[in-house]
Amino acid sequence: xxxxxxxAMFNKAHxxxxxxxxxxGLATSLAMYLDERSHIGEQQKALGDKFASxxxxxxxxxxxxxxxVAALIESNTGDxxxxxxxxxxxxxxxxxxxxxxxxxxxxxxxxxxxxxxLRVRLGDTSFSIYPQGDxxxxxxxxxxxxxxxPYGFDILSTQYQDLVSVQQVRNSLMWTASKPLATPFxxxxxxxxxxxxxxxxxxxxxxxxxxxxxxDNIVFYGVVGAYFNIENLLKQVTSSLKENVVFRIADVxxxxxxxxxxxxxxxxxxxxxxxxxxxxxxxxxxxxxRFDSSLWTQVHLFPVLSVLISFFLLACFLTFYTNKLxxxxxxxxxxxxxxxxxxxxxxxxxxxxxxxxxxxxxVYCQEENKxxxxxxLDLDHFKTINxxxxxxxxxxxxxxxxxxxxxxxxxxxxxGYLGGDAFLILIVQxxxxxxxxxxxxxxxxxxxxxxxxxxxxxxxxxxxxxxGVVYPEFGPDAxxxxxxxxxALYHAKTSGRxxxxxxxxxxxxxxERNVRIERRLRKALQTTGLELHFQPKVDLISERCVGMEAxxxxxxxxxxxxxxxxxxxxxxxxxxxxPLGDWVFEQAFRHLVEWQEQGITVPPVAINCSAAQxxxxxxxxxxxxLLDKYKVDPCLLEIxxxxxxxxxxAESCAELLRQISRLGVKLAIDDFGTxxxxxxxxxxxxxxxxxxxxxxxxxxTEDKKHAALTHAIISLGxxxxxxxxxxxxxxxxxxIMLQEFGxxxxxxxxxxxxxxxxxxxxxxMIVALNEKEGFD
Ligand code: C2E
Ligand code: MG
Ligand code: MG
Numbered sequence: 001x002x003x004x005x006x007x008a009m010f011n012k013a014h015x016x017x018x019x020x021x022x023x024x025g026l027a028t029s030l031a032m033y034l035d036e037r038s039h040i041g042e043q044q045k046a047l048g049d050k051f052a053s054x055x056x057x058x059x060x061x062x063x064x065x066x067x068x069v070a071a072l073i074e075s076n077t078g079d080x081x082x083x084x085x086x087x088x089x090x091x092x093x094x095x096x097x098x099x100x101x102x103x104x105x106x107x108x109x110x111x112x113x114x115x116x117x118l119r120v121r122l123g124d125t126s127f128s129i130y131p132q133g134d135x136x137x138x139x140x141x142x143x144x145x146x147x148x149x150p151y152g153f154d155i156l157s158t159q160y161q162d163l164v165s166v167q168q169v170r171n172s173l174m175w176t177a178s179k180p181l182a183t184p185f186x187x188x189x190x191x192x193x194x195x196x197x198x199x200x201x202x203x204x205x206x207x208x209x210x211x212x213x214x215x216d217n218i219v220f221y222g223v224v225g226a227y228f229n230i231e232n233l234l235k236q237v238t239s240s241l242k243e244n245v246v247f248r249i250a251d252v253x254x255x256x257x258x259x260x261x262x263x264x265x266x267x268x269x270x271x272x273x274x275x276x277x278x279x280x281x282x283x284x285x286x287x288x289x290r291f292d293s294s295l296w297t298q299v300h301l302f303p304v305l306s307v308l309i310s311f312f313l314l315a316c317f318l319t320f321y322t323n324k325l326x327x328x329x330x331x332x333x334x335x336x337x338x339x340x341x342x343x344x345x346x347x348x349x350x351x352x353x354x355x356x357x358x359x360x361x362x363v364y365c366q367e368e369n370k371x372x373x374x375x376x377l378d379l380d381h382f383k384t385i386n387x388x389x390x391x392x393x394x395x396x397x398x399x400x401x402x403x404x405x406x407x408x409x410x411x412x413x414x415x416g417y418l419g420g421d422a423f424l425i426l427i428v429q430x431x432x433x434x435x436x437x438x439x440x441x442x443x444x445x446x447x448x449x450x451x452x453x454x455x456x457x458x459x460x461x462x463x464x465x466x467x468g469v470v471y472p473e474f475g476p477d478a479x480x481x482x483x484x485x486x487x488a489l490y491h492a493k494t495s496g497r498x499x500x501x502x503x504x505x506x507x508x509x510x511x512e513r514n515v516r517i518e519r520r521l522r523k524a525l526q527t528t529g530l531e532l533h534f535q536p537k538v539d540l541i542s543e544r545c546v547g548m549e550a551x552x553x554x555x556x557x558x559x560x561x562x563x564x565x566x567x568x569x570x571x572x573x574x575x576x577x578x579p580l581g582d583w584v585f586e587q588a589f590r591h592l593v594e595w596q597e598q599g600i601t602v603p604p605v606a607i608n609c610s611a612a613q614x615x616x617x618x619x620x621x622x623x624x625x626l627l628d629k630y631k632v633d634p635c636l637l638e639i640x641x642x643x644x645x646x647x648x649x650a651e652s653c654a655e656l657l658r659q660i661s662r663l664g665v666k667l668a669i670d671d672f673g674t675x676x677x678x679x680x681x682x683x684x685x686x687x688x689x690x691x692x693x694x695x696x697x698x699x700x701t702e703d704k705k706h707a708a709l710t711h712a713i714i715s716l717g718x719x720x721x722x723x724x725x726x727x728x729x730x731x732x733x734x735x736i737m738l739q740e741f742g743x744x745x746x747x748x749x750x751x752x753x754x755x756x757x758x759x760x761x762x763x764x765m766i767v768a769l770n771e772k773e774g775f776d
Contacts, residue, residue: 010330014323018315025311029304036299040291045274048289051245052276054237055287059280062199062226063175065093069100070201070224073143081121082151085143097232101185102143102203103155103166104222108136115152118142122151131157139166139222141185153185155223160185162198169200169223176200177281179251180260184227194260197233199281200225230261238263244292253283264292343417345395346402354416354424358478361414361426365471371429372471373438376485377405377445380463380497382421389458396455397462408448409441424482429470442466442500450498465492466500474503487511517567518574520556525579530554532587533754534605536765537725537747540739545765547638549606549747550588551754552580572610581613582622588637589630591757600760601770606638606668614641615652620659627663634664640691642670654685661686668725673713682720689745690717694728697748701733711741718742 009016072088073080080088080102089100106114111129118140119127129140129152139156141149155166162178169176177199182192203221230249238245246264250257273290291298341353349357358374365372379401386394398421405415405423414426427441449464467489475481484503492501501507524530530552537547552564571577588607595602613619627634639660657667668689669682673696682690692713699706710726717724726738729748738746752765760766 010326013326014319017322018319021315021318022312025308025315028311029308032304032307033299036304037296040298041272044289044291047241047243047245047291048247048274048276048287051237051241051247051289052278052287054240055234056278058233058236059278062098062228063281065098066100066199066201066224066226068092069102069226070203073102073203073222073224074205080143082143086145089145095236096146097236098226098228099149100143100145100224100226101141101149102222102224103139104142105220106138106140108134108138111138114138114140114142118151124151127152129154131159133157142222149185155185165198165200166223169202170220173202173204175281177283178227179253179258179283180230194258195230196227197230197280198225198227234261234263245289246292247287247289249288250286251283252277252286257286264290268292268294346399346417348402348406348423349414349416351416351418351424354414354418354426355478355482357414357416358424358426358481361428362471362478362481365428373425373427373429373441373468374471374475374481374485375423375425375427375442375445375466375468375500376418376482376489377423377425377449377464377466378489378493379421379449380465380493382462385460385462389460393456393458397453397460400453400455401449401462401464404448404451405445408445424485438468438470438502439500442468446498446500463498465489465497467492467503468500469503474508484508514570514573517559517562517570518576520559521554521567521571521576521580524554524556525576525583529556530580530583531756532584532591533756534591534760535747535754536752536763537603537606537745538751538765540735540743540746545603545769546745547603547606549640549754550584550608552584553754568610572612575612577610577612578616581610584608585623585626589626589632592632592636593630594757595760598761600766602636602760602766603769604636604638604666606640608640608670611642611644614656620656623660623663623665635666638666638668638689640668640670643672643674654681657685657687661688673709679716682716682722687722689725690722691725691727691747692743694748697726697728697734697738698730700737707737710738710743714738714741714743 069089069092072085076084085100085102093100104114106129115128119125129138130150131154135154135156137156138154140152140154142151144151154160156163160166161181162184165176165178178197180194181196181198182194183196184198200223203224204219205221234247234249246268248259248262248264248269250259268290269288271290271294273288276287276289278285278287341350342348343350348354361372364370382394382397385397398417402415402417402423405425409415409425410427412428416424416426418424425445427438429438445466446464450462453460453462467485467487469475469481469484469488471481475484484507487507488501488503491507492499495501531554532550533553534548534550536545537549538544539546552568553561554564554567555561568577571580584607588605592602592605616622626632627637641657661667666688667686668691669687670691671693672690673693690713692710696706696710696713700710701707714724723744725745725747726734726743727747729735729738729746729750731750734748735746735750752763755763
């Protein structure tokens with residue numbers, strides 16, 4: 001049975017399929033998206049690199065242009081006219097975005113000389129250094145290009161925003177870049193944006209030209225510089241890039257960064273950027289860059305979405321398909337489970353399902369503390385009906401029996417058909433009527449089932465046997481209960497059929513012993529422990545030994561001595577009788593040959609043969625090959641068979657017995673009087689002896705009926721020309737009575753027990769036989 005958990009899983013199989021396929025699609029799309037994103041991230045970084053390197057390139061170009069201008073001034077020892085300066089710079093620079101200037105150092109004493117010189121050079125009579133005021137030193141702009149700022153602005157005046165860097169330039173030999181400033185050299189710049197950078201370098205004149213030039217005590221001659229608008233600079237950089245880039249730049253030379261450019265909306269910076277650092281003169285710039293839009297908007301969503309949609313469609317298709325399969329599977333399962341539960345022929349529960357029901361009822365009875373009776377019912381001699389009237393009619397009879405069984409059993413009884421002619425019945429004891437016991441129920445079932453049936457115009461009679469077991473006294477589980485009920489059934493069958501038996505501890509013990517006997521017997525056949533003994537048969541008139549019966553003796557290491565009366569029936573049930581029978585024949589022949597070799601004359605030896613042995617197709621060929629192998633005269637051999645074989649398989653057995661008899665082997669019917677068959681075979685079959693069963697002989701002197709029966713059997717045997725053997729004669733009274741009745745031969749402890757093969761030479765009966773030479 002499928003567990004509820006598994007069933008729930010089956011019901012949701014289509015949902016599971018959808019989820020699995022769709023999740024696969026989702027995972028694939030996500031992987032594609034992330035791959036694309038990281039690719040775009042790399043592109044963004046490459047763009048940032050490009051931007052930073054272009055920016056650095058432009059700044060380097062500015063520096064080198066300024067270098068050239070400084071070289072011009074230095075090489076001309078300061079004597080550069082504004083025209084010369086303009087001409088030089090014009091030829092040097094390609095764009096007008098950068099402004100070059102030179103501010104010459106003018107000590108206070110040279111101020112008027114300087115001013116008058118510049119007035120001449122510029123042709124401007126109103127020229128003067130400004131802002132006005134007396135200072136110790138001046139550094140007015142004396143060379144400018146392009147001319148966007150006025151000549152004469154003193155960059156040492158306190159109004160100049162970048163005064164500090166001027167002082168730095170003056171005191172060092174290094175290039176200096178300013179922090180971002182509002183437009184320099186203009187006086188009203190408080191509200192102007194800080195969007196200009198000034199690059200400055202000090203000019204020191206060569207030694208030889210210092211004398212007539214105004215320098216300070218460190219031969220500082222002035223500052224040459226260039227300034228540029230950051231926006232123009234960045235425009236120049238971005239215009240050379242194909243991709244759109246957003247950036248922000250900060251001067252990070254000091255502790256607090258000074259942000260001076262930001263081309264992006266603020267929110268974008270939260271979504272990631274790449275950072276580069278640039279060095280410009282003595283300053284350090286940080287440049288952040290990124291694409292001008294969110295990364296995900298850059299991702300090519302089409303392939304990502306098309307994969308997702310494809311998987312979604314696949315998931316839908318598979319879900320639909322799985323659901324369809326599931327529906328078919330369920331309907332097939334329903335049909336199969338109906339087929340599995342109900343037996344087609346009888347309409348009762350199937351063999352499988354009734355056992356399942358038994359397990360369920362066991363759980364119920366355990367929980368409710370109730371008793372459960374389990375019966376196995378088997379029809380008696382159903383095989384005969386099948387053989388006589390065919391299987392079709394047999395099936396119809398089974399259906400009728402099922403119907404009758406349903407009627408006779410209580411409503412709540414569970415009835416299952418086990419196949420063949422067997423049924424399993426389960427009854428919770430509460431379901432029985434108060435007055436009814438399990439024994440009554442079993443009896444009434446047997447009675448009802450045994451009433452005649454009318455099938456296809458025929459009146460049929462069939463009996464049944466029942467084996468039962470009651471839970472919780474026995475059997476913890478379904479398999480054990482059925483096994484016990486089977487054992488009880490077997491006992492009912494062996495007790496003569498048409499009866500019932502309940503399993504009990506003794507039965508279980510016997511069963512266990514039987515299993516052990518079977519196991520040990522198989523082993524004994526391979527090793528040792530088995531022996532043949534021989535019991536003499538005596539002529540009741542001459543009192544001479546006229547034959548011997550070979551009887552098996554077994555002493556097992558574990559079980560001790562086990563009687564053949566116990567192990568032969570077990571061997572017959574389990575099939576061990578076949579190899580065991582072969583062993584007996586082989587052994588009997590060997591002994592016969594040994595005795596011959598020892599010169600001991602022995603009478604014919606009778607071997608007991610079970611039905612299963614005679615049913616073997618190779619029985620007769622085997623017998624022939626043994627006779628041939630040991631070169632034994634068939635007259636020295638007798639075979640004893642019981643009546644039962646003639647009841648079970650009279651026809652084929654009759655032919656075999658005739659063949660055996662034709663060889664010269666004599667035949668005896670063993671245990672005569674205990675079977676139930678017709679006596680006709682006595683006249684038709686080639687028997688030589690009838691052996692009256694020892695149950696009759698045992699009581700012959702006390703029980704008149706047994707005496708009468710024995711007498712009748714002897715007369716019957718004689719009338720049919722058969723010799724009669726009485727077995728089990730254990731006292732003289734029995735012997736006298738049998739002699740009076742005219743019995744021919746006797747066998748029993750009165751004469752001798754069965755003897756070992758080796759004691760033949762010393763046994764008085766055999767010795768006497770050898771002395772008189774010859775026997776009948
Ligand atoms: P059976 O063929 O009827 O053998 C006679 C049985 O009666 C033997 O029992 C024998 O020991 C016993 N018996 C003989 N005289 C007396 C007596 O005075 N009083 C009593 N109470 N019993 C006596 P055993 O040897 O126990 O054999 C039992 C049965 O086992 C035999 O009955 C026979 O059916 C079967 N059996 C024995 N050996 C073989 C064998 O080799 N093959 C087959 N198939 N069956 C065998
Ligand atoms: Mg016998
Ligand atoms: Mg017998």
